[in-house]
Amino acid sequence: MAHDREISGIRCTQILAVLSDYLAGEVSQDTRVCIEAHLSECSWCEQFGGEFSAVVRQLRLRLAEPPPIGAAEAEAVLDRILL
Ligand SMILES: [Zn+2]
Numbered sequence: 001m002a003h004d005r006e007i008s009g010i011r012c013t014q015i016l017a018v019l020s021d022y023l024a025g026e027v028s029q030d031t032r033v034c035i036e037a038h039l040s041e042c043s044w045c046e047q048f049g050g051e052f053s054a055v056v057r058q059l060r061l062r063l064a065e066p067p068p069i070g071a072a073e074a075e076a077v078l079d080r081i082l083l
Contacts, residue, residue, distance in 0.1 A: 007038045
């Protein structure tokens with residue numbers, strides 16, 4: 001993969017590898033924080049996340065909105081997106 005930036009300690013390729021687990025709520029809290037920090041700054045993941053690109057865009061919008069929503073609410077939002 002030509003593009004593989006490291007942001008917040010996690011690389012784009014790692015993001016794509018764990019994104020399905022992240023969306024399923026199967027990653028640790030530390031991993032979740034790293035993923036969200038990366039996605040909020042990485043336009044590449046947003047544009048080229050493949051099947052997840054729409055989800056990433058929605059997630060970035062949510063992360064940018066104050067006040068931050070809770071994890072349970074975020075997962076409810078993602079469930080609606082994925083259905
Ligand atoms: Zn990225």
